[in-house]
Amino acid sequence: MNATPISDQMAPDFLLAVEGLTVSFDGFKAVDDLSFYVDENEIRVIIGPNGAGKTTVLDLICGRTRATAGSVRFKNTELTRLKEYEIVRAGVGRKFQNPSIYDDLTVFENLEISYPRGRGVVGALTFKRDAAVKERVQEVAETIFLADHLNQRAEYLSHGQKQWLEIGMLLIQDPELLMLDEPVAGMSVAERKKTAELLNRIIKDRSVIVIEHDMKFVEDIAHKVTVLHQGKILSEGTMAKVQSDPKVVEVYLGH
């Protein structure tokens, strides 16, 4: 799996090409010479035991952590040299593991801030809440089941609603690559079901990388599964292939 980087002329076929990605924290290689490729409109699920480096991989792609070596190319743009906000503007959206929303603002304002316009200081000062913004916020709010909560302070939403709100905040930017870190963690059964439904709707026309532990959920949505273990790829392929891989069973699924 950790093959040498493929030649450049093949790269444009992929939306995201991660090659030889390595990051070490004080000598500890959290991600070790990792290579994988995500196609357009592909749903990729990353699974693996705790400490396998799953979240770190997302951090590396979105620029939150800087790679020690290797490359991350998105539509042929090298991301490892870009600033975080430039990566976002290039079309990569990232949802954090814990719902990361603005407690002191309303649901409407949370979504409005994420609306991709007026992102500079001057743009933000002169930003007008016009019909296009209101319509788009309304549309997204309906998608994430929060249309009736637009004027509520985000602080007072339930845990599941906060997760949906953050997904909505990404959705309003319409990213080409959406990265979700455990989107159903901590949710009730009913919320889980609704979230799966939501994800199935929003993953159309974009590529998605999901980190998830819930195997039922993974089976439902994954096109391809990557199993990480100690910063390296242990196995990769369809859910069926991965599940029958003895190495995977031993380190992860077995217990």
Next chain:
Amino acid sequence: MKPAIAPAFSLGLKDLIGVVILGLVLVVLLPLVLDPFRLNMVGKYLTYAFVAVGLVLCWGNAGILSLGQGVFFGLGGYCMAMYLKLEASTPEATKIQSTPGIPDFMDWNQLTELPFFWVPFKSLGLSLAAVVLVPAAFALIIAYALFKRRVGGVYFAIITQALAAIMTILIVGQQGYTGGINGITDLRTLHGWDIRTDSAKTLLYFVNAGLLIGVILLCQFVRRSKLGRILVAMRDKEDRVRFSGYDVASYKIFVFCFAAALAGVGGAMFTLQVGFMSPSFVGITPSIEMVIYTAVGGRLSLLGAVYGTLLVNWAKTSFSESFPELWLFGLGGLFIAVVLLFPNGLAGLYRAYVEPRLGSLFGRKGAEPKASPAPAE
């Protein structure tokens, strides 16, 4: 369903009424009840309110605590003082000096010509521009260096405090260029208009009050723009803002420079009304006092910050007249009390206890006169 306008916007009218009430207190009530001496003193307090209002945006909204606002207050004040000093140092007025035509303290320090950075302050226009631009430019350098490197929180506060100390030492040490520990004194006229008379001081009081109201309205505009909401969002979840496509550092730089420019205006008004500027308004103690004004008034409330400034300064004047040695303990105790007991300051108390009662009394919220907590006697 059409999304209704979010609550942050509907505050508009209420804010406006608050500003009108503050305006009436400053422009009508205080001049009626105070003699010119006391009015001038309130005017001096109000110059600190420019700093406090800037801190509401910078600290309250954006979460950037600066313990060095005195630096910007001082820079604005010094820019004004340099202009006034040059005007007071005509060759005729200084003919007994060995080099007539330069400020007296330069002559005492054996300088024989005006230093180059004093030359622009011969012009009133350049000096007024410098009052805003010099503090803002200095803030830009600091903010750029620190925020681009993601220095924040308590580290930023400590660095700004160190800057206040450095600036004081610099001003005191460079006596020939700055007037040293005494500051720039013996200021007389502004473009030929004597600022030492009672009538001039009263007029300056009104100019100051008007400017302050204007600044508050400007801050309200900033707070109600999307930028204002981004500042709050950044304070709560900086990473989420960053990963929503914003360059977080540029917003911090903006708000820090904005607050610095406001502090500069306050400093210039201080120089005009008090008639001198010295390093004692630049250092750590005044900088921290300015933070306390904001904390007491309520760090999320622009109007609260003004009332807090007036209240603390009034208390300072009253108490330090009677018990000079106890005042600092009182101030420290007040700060601890605010942090522990009412973290949102006077504005928080007003919202929690006064506003609901006003609402039930008059059947509508906050539209009735707010008791001024600090009419300074």
